[in-house]
Amino acid sequence: MEHQLETIGRNMFAIFGVMALCGAAFMVASKSAVHSVLGFLFAMLCVAGCFLSLDAEFLGMAQILVYAGGIVVLFLFVVMLVELSKFKEKGVFQLQTRSAVIAVIVGGVAFLAAFRNLLFGAASPEALVLRPELAQGLAVAQQNAQAVSRGLFSDFLLPFEILSVILLVALVGAVVLAKTERV
Amino acid sequence: MVNLNTVLLISSILFAIGIAGVLVRRNALVILMSIELMLNAANLNFIAFARHSGSVSGQAFALLVMGFAAAEVAVGLALVVALYRKRDTVQVDDINLLKG
Numbered sequence: 001m002e003h004q005l006e007t008i009g010r011n012m013f014a015i016f017g018v019m020a021l022c023g024a025a026f027m028v029a030s031k032s033a034v035h036s037v038l039g040f041l042f043a044m045l046c047v048a049g050c051f052l053s054l055d056a057e058f059l060g061m062a063q064i065l066v067y068a069g070g071i072v073v074l075f076l077f078v079v080m081l082v083e084l085s086k087f088k089e090k091g092v093f094q095l096q097t098r099s100a101v102i103a104v105i106v107g108g109v110a111f112l113a114a115f116r117n118l119l120f121g122a123a124s125p126e127a128l129v130l131r132p133e134l135a136q137g138l139a140v141a142q143q144n145a146q147a148v149s150r151g152l153f154s155d156f157l158l159p160f161e162i163l164s165v166i167l168l169v170a171l172v173g174a175v176v177l178a179k180t181e182r183v
Numbered sequence: 184m185v186n187l188n189t190v191l192l193i194s195s196i197l198f199a200i201g202i203a204g205v206l207v208r209r210n211a212l213v214i215l216m217s218i219e220l221m222l223n224a225a226n227l228n229f230i231a232f233a234r235h236s237g238s239v240s241g242q243a244f245a246l247l248v249m250g251f252a253a254a255e256v257a258v259g260l261a262l263v264v265a266l267y268r269k270r271d272t273v274q275v276d277d278i279n280l281l282k283g
Contacts, residue, residue: 013185017193024197024220028204033212040216043197047223050193054185056230056242059249066249071219071256078260079212082267100206104199111195144242151243163250170254174261180268 012053020046033079041072058145190231198224211266211273215259222252 008015023043027036044067051060152160197220204217226245233241267273 014189014193017189021193021196021200024200024204027216027220028200028208028213033210036210036213036216040219043220044223047197047227050190050227051230054190054230054234056233056245059226059230059242059245062246062249066253067219071253074256074260075212075216078263081264082212082273097207100203103206104203107202108199115191147239148242148246151239152246155240156243156247159244159247163247163254167250167254170257174257177258177261178264 013050016046016049016053020050034076037072037075037079040075041068044068044072056144056148058148185231187231187235190227194224194227194231197221197227209274209276211263211275212260214275215256215263218259219252219256222248 020043023039023041023046025039027039027043030036030039044063048060048063048067051057051063201217201219201221201224204220205214208214208217226248229241229245229248233239233245263273266278270278272278
C-alpha cells in the first residue's frame, strides 16, 4: 500500500498531465459549448496540479484562482448570453480540416526532427532536481511565493507594470466593445 | 522525479491540441479556449525550464503570461458578444465581411 502510494506520488506529474490532455481533447471534440467549457475547466485544474507537482505552489494556486474562478465563469456567462442552440451547426469541424491535419502532421514531424536527440537520444538531460543555487535562494525566501515575488519585483518590474496598464486597457476595451448601442 | 522530457512531451501535445482546436472548430468560443490551452502549454514549459535552470525567473514570467491571458480572454469574449449583437452568430464561417 505504502509502496503504491509512493509510486503514485512519484508519477504525479505524468498522471495530472495525461488527465489534462484528456480534458483538452474532450474540450476540442465535444459538440456542446457547455461541455467544452467543462472540459476546459478540467484541463485547467489538471494543469494546476502539474504546476503543484513541479514545486510551483504559488502558480498552481494562481492558476486555480484565475482560470477556475475567473475565466471559466466568464466563458459560461458568454455561452449563456449568446444562446448557441439558436443556430444549427452545420458540422462541428471547419472545411479546412484536411489542410489542418496536414499542417499538424508536418509540424509534428518538424518538432520530432528538431528535438529527436533531446527527447530520445542517449544524452537526454538529467531528471529535474532542485539546483543547489535555487535551493539556497529558496532557503532565503522560505516559500515559493516569496521567491517568485523576488523575481517578479526585481527582474520583471517593467513587464509587471506594463501588464497592469494592459489589464486596464483590456478592462476599458471590453466595456466599450460589449456595451449596447446608444438609443 | 519529474523528467524534463515528460514535461516537454506533455506540453507539446497540449499545444498541438490547442492548435487543432483553433484550426478545426468553427465556434469562436471554443477557438478562444484553445488559445488559452496553448498559453498554458507555454506556461508549463516556462515552469519546467525554470526548475531545470535553477532560477525563479521562469515562474515570474509564467505569472505575467497568466495575466496577459486574462486580459486577452476579456477582450476576446467582449468581441464575441459584440459580434453576436451585430451579426447574430458566433460561427467563424459566417463572418465573411472581409471576403472579396
